[in-house]
Amino acid sequence: MNNVIEVKKLSKSFKVKVKEKGFIGSLKSIVKPKYKTIKAVNNISFNVEKGEIIAFIGPNGAGKSTTIKMLTGILYNDAGSISVMGIDPTKKRKKLAYEIGTVFGQKEQLWTHLTPYDNFKFFGAIYDIPEYVVEKKIKEFIEIFELSEFINTPVRNLSLGQRIRCEIVASLIHEPKILFLDEPTIGLDPVVKENIRTLIKRMNKEYKTTIFLTSHDVGDIEKLCKRVIIINKGEVVLDDSMENLKYHYLNKKIIEVKMKEKVNLDDSKGITILKDKGYNLKLEVDTKKTSISEALKKLDSDKIIDINISNVPLESIITNIYKGEK
């Protein structure tokens, strides 16, 4: 398989102005500003294969945006090497631009007074695509991504969901090989989120576009990505397939029970009490150490009113990884 992105030992640090509080503090920072250095990205390496949908996630300030900006040529790295489609973004930014597409959050790239149709044509002009090719392309998009309803409505009259859809589609006009999506579903309602996810999937399927996605939304990751890279404090803490990630953490189960009578239960081997409200219990069972049935034996089955056994949600798995727990 061929890699479309290769990142080796990438690093970048920033200097940040430190501001002290209060009136004296602000006066001081005028006279003599203080700086501290933070390592935004620290020695990270990873590859992305052609046609992959990869999730690049991490808490705020983990270095996600900085990494994307380096991959797209906006920022230069301090150390290490990047190759995107075989191009070094720091050296051939313009050449790279034809190969990649970017949607940064919901920063508007579209002109709001124009219709999506005119917008797409404008984007076509940016990438020097002949008019008839653009027109053909737009027709194709209308069909694949179901835009016919609002293709001739000025963007400012579109709903947020429709606008984001157009934002994303606009970045496809030059058929980029890789699409960078930074928080594409932030602030959208569940239905629209689902819509956008379908769009991303279809894009990946129809055009074999490699998708590099950052998101805080576990749903995005769970439903779209086959592979996850988790980054925290500028370092890669996990680079694994979705399956492995789940498998690795699925040995933990959550048991929630509602009892008729109060039970007294203490932590024991493989069983952790998460919540104990007397009648209501929440346990975490590590199936590597003990079995579910073993755990259930500790409860008087006649007195159970309700029981629910579930996997640990991906969200808390990821939160735990952020915290450094394995």
Added chain:
Amino acid sequence: MRKYLNIFKATLINELQYVSDIVLGFLSFLIKIFIFLQLWNYLYDDPSSLIAGLSKDQMIWYVIITEMIWYGTRNKTLVSQITDDIKSGGIAYTLNKPYSYIIYIITKHFGEISIKFILYLILAIVTGFIFIGPIDFNIISLPFIIIVFLLSFIINAVIRIIISMLSFYIEDSTPFHWLYDKVIIVLGIIFPIEVFPKVLQPILKFTPIYVVTYGPAKLVIDFSINSFITILIVQIIYLIVIILLLALIYRKGVRKLNVNGG
């Protein structure tokens, strides 16, 4: 009253961080003064002659003072903030707050301009002394002058607010600000009313420039208790009229907003 004092204090402190911006803005002031200095040097062939009854020194001091008023009291709050609040509909949210939007804006405006004005005052005095030297100035006239200056600032602020409030009725009120700018600059800053043709002079005394720039500046370069009283009376009349006007526009505008807001 205390809440407004707090707003004033808060904006004042906030403004301290922009001191360096204000100082950078001095350049523009100095250039203006420099240009007028050159121009009047050119126009006064004989330094001791009089134009429209004023000496060269008085003429240049007049420009320094009016420019000081112009630069020292310019503020975006009165222009863009009000316009934005109206356009975004944000002004509607202030209606049920326990303070008056207009007094809030004026307080904020004065909080923002006080440091700036003081800095420009110092700059103006230094500039005047360096370029032309002192003029006849009686310290006893100072309290009178301060009153006229303060009234001038308030009148100017209210007029600006009225113009911005036009946004209730038209989409963009900025062109009207330009027009007011030009009235002030061309008629009220560059030269005193005396320089204009005799026929125009009485008309000019009815324009805002008489109470906003000409009046205060004239008192500084040529003080007399009579002119103080005249200017004060006109200022008070002005103030009453524009406050009534503002109240009218604001009330009608807010009602319009509510209707539109549904």
Added chain:
Amino acid sequence: MLMEVKKELKFILLSIKYNLAREMTNKVTFLTNIIFMILNNAAFLIEWIIFFSIKDNIGGYGLKDVVLLWGLASGTYAICFLFFGAVQELPNLIMNGKIDSFLVQPKNVLISILTSKTKVSAIGDLIYSYILLFIYGFSIKNFLFFTLFIVTGGIIVTSIATIFGSLAFYITKADTLTGNVMGTMLNFDTYPEGIFKGAIRILFYTIIPISFAVYMPLNILKEFEIIKFIAVIIFTLFITLIAFLSFYKGLKKYSSGNLMSARV
């Protein structure tokens, strides 16, 4: 190379077309903006009528010359804000990390940024400048020279603003500085050259090159001199080059630098 230039030009025109289309969505605002800008400019004629009532020759200029001076000055700014309307915001765009979206486009970054905005009032300035040319005296020759010089002047003003604006890559107050420099140029170039004496004149040929933008063109329109003509053209090319160099030098620092402003 020629192909590149052609594509770039096509892109600029498309940008401006769309920009104008945006501004025209509200016709009333669009028209009031233009008309008020003309009125706004015309107000200054009053100033000059008063000055000339005191003395009929100011710095070697008569009222007619001042009319032409104002025509050139407003035309110059009209071209700047019509085609490169975002130049005033350049420092802010840089400081707020808003140039990123231009960096991922395969077009010249500086040109894309500058042309991303158009000021409607510039149309008012442009109309006004030609009205003044008519008042001064219309002829085909005057028209062609005038048009050429407001273009070179517009490019010079844009270039200077870009050079100062690019300082935003290094210092924080570049926005105020750029505003000041642009204001300074506008201030000076609406007054007769002749009233300024001594060292200040050096500035007119260097940091605030209004001699090349306005004064020389005015002299050429009054009386053609080949030397001055060549000087204006060469200076325009030169300052454009410097503008590009300073922007790209700053951009390199932005990308490779490690100063984080509001970039997180």
